[in-house]
Amino acid sequence: AQSVSQHNHHVILSEAASLELGCNYSYGGTVNLFWYVQYPGQHLQLLLKYFSGDPLVKGIKGFEAEFIKSKFSFNLRKPSVQWSDTAEYFCAVNSMMNSGYSTLTFGKGTMLLVSP
Amino acid sequence: KAGVTQTPRYLIKTRGQQVTLSCSPISGHRSVSWYQQTPGQGLQFLFEYFSETQRNKGNFPGRFSGRQFSNSRSEMNVSTLELGDSALYLCASSLQGRGQETQYFGPGTRLLVL
Numbered sequence: 001a002q003s004v005s006q007h008n009h010h011v012i013l014s015e016a017a018s019l020e021l022g023c024n025y026s027y028g029g030t031v032n033l034f035w036y037v038q039y040p041g042q043h044l045q046l047l048l049k050y051f052s053g054d055p056l057v058k059g060i061k062g063f064e065a066e067f068i069k070s071k072f073s074f075n076l077r078k079p080s081v082q083w084s085d086t087a088e089y090f091c092a093v094n095s096m097m098n099s100g101y102s103t104l105t106f107g108k109g110t111m112l113l114v115s116p
Numbered sequence: 117k118a119g120v121t122q123t124p125r126y127l128i129k130t131r132g133q134q135v136t137l138s139c140s141p142i143s144g145h146r147s148v149s150w151y152q153q154t155p156g157q158g159l160q161f162l163f164e165y166f167s168e169t170q171r172n173k174g175n176f177p178g179r180f181s182g183r184q185f186s187n188s189r190s191e192m193n194v195s196t197l198e199l200g201d202s203a204l205y206l207c208a209s210s211l212q213g214r215g216q217e218t219q220y221f222g223p224g225t226r227l228l229v230l
Contacts, residue, residue, distance in 0.1 A: 032215045043119075044206065044221035051216045090159065094215045103149065103172050104208075104219060106159035 002027035004093050006107035013081050013114050021076040021110050023091030032094040033074040034104070035065055039087045047089075050074065061085070083116045118143065120209050120222035128228045134195040137225045139207030141188050145220070147213030148190040150182060153204040153224070162205075165190055166213050194227075202229045 007022035025031065035047040048059025055067040065076045074091060091107040121140045129135050141148050149172075150162040161174040165184035182192040188209075194201055204226050208219035 034218075036221075043223045044208075046218050046220075049216075049218060092159075103161050103164060103174075104151075104159075105161065106151075108158040 002093060002095055002105050004091055004105050004107040006089075006091055006110050008110050009108065010111045011113070013112070015083055015114055015116055016080050017114075019076070019078040019081045019085070019112070021089055021091075021112070023074045023076065023107055024072050025074070025091075025093045025105075026072065027093060027095045029095060033065075033067060034092040034094065035059065035063070035074075035076050036090045036092060036106075037087045038090065038109075044090070047076070081112075081114050083114050085112060086114045087112060120207055120220055122205075122207050122222040122225050124225060125223065126226050126228075128230065129197050130230050131197055131199060133197050134193065135197060135227060136191055136193045137205055137207075137227075139190045139192075139209075139222060141190070141207075141209030142220055145209035145211055146188050147210045147217075148184055148188065149208045149210075149213070149219060150190070150192050151206040151208065152176075153206055154202075159206070162192065164213055171213065197229045199229050202227060 003026045005024045033050040036044045037047050038044050050057045050067045058064045088109045088111050090109045092104045123138045147166045149164040151159050153159045164172040168184045179195045184190045204224045206224045207222045210217040210219045
């Protein structure tokens with residue numbers, strides 16, 4: 001079974017600091033990769049996604065992620081975080097399961113706290 | 117366009133009872149997936165429905181079941197509730213459930229089992 005690993009459960013940063021959240025997955029075949037964010041009291045929202053092409057993808061609110069196939073990684077980055085980025089971030093992988101249809105496997109999430 | 121809606125938003129049940137949760141997908145979306153979110157296990161896939169058929173199922177006991185109606189609305193049912201079933205249950209919809217499609221999540225139903 002495939003798995004997704006997020007390296008940090010909690011990250012605390014000051015405003016304007018740079019952010020990098022790690023994500024590694026185990027599946028060796030073709031994958032679709034996602035980062036979702038859950039702001040306090042809100043539902044999961046898509047930040048960005050990667051299917052193919054340029055391995056550096058840009059999402060909303062200044063976030064970007066880089067797909068490195070050889071490392072099975074899809075790390076999320078932001079050059080300068082803001083207090084409003086305080087949220088829980090989830091990496092997710094979508095691959096073809098035995099049934100022939102795909103589903104999302106999520107990492108355990110990283111809680112980011114940005115202090116003003 | 118209205119987002120994914122889930123009802124009820126909160127539920128309190130006791131052990132042994134059963135519960136039914138409802139999900140209305142975004143208009144035009146035919147694939148509905150259900151996930152369980154807990155602090156310890158994170159988000160775990162329950163099952164996915166498309167055109168009233170369950171296409172995919174996660175590693176959950178048979179007490180967890182679901183169905184989808186012709187208008188794509190979906191329900192999930194948990195019978196003989198256990199304390200460990202306390203969780204946030206999330207519904208997500210997409211156009212056809214293909215791998216490259218974005219899944220759009222609802223606000224969830226928070227279930228507390230006493």
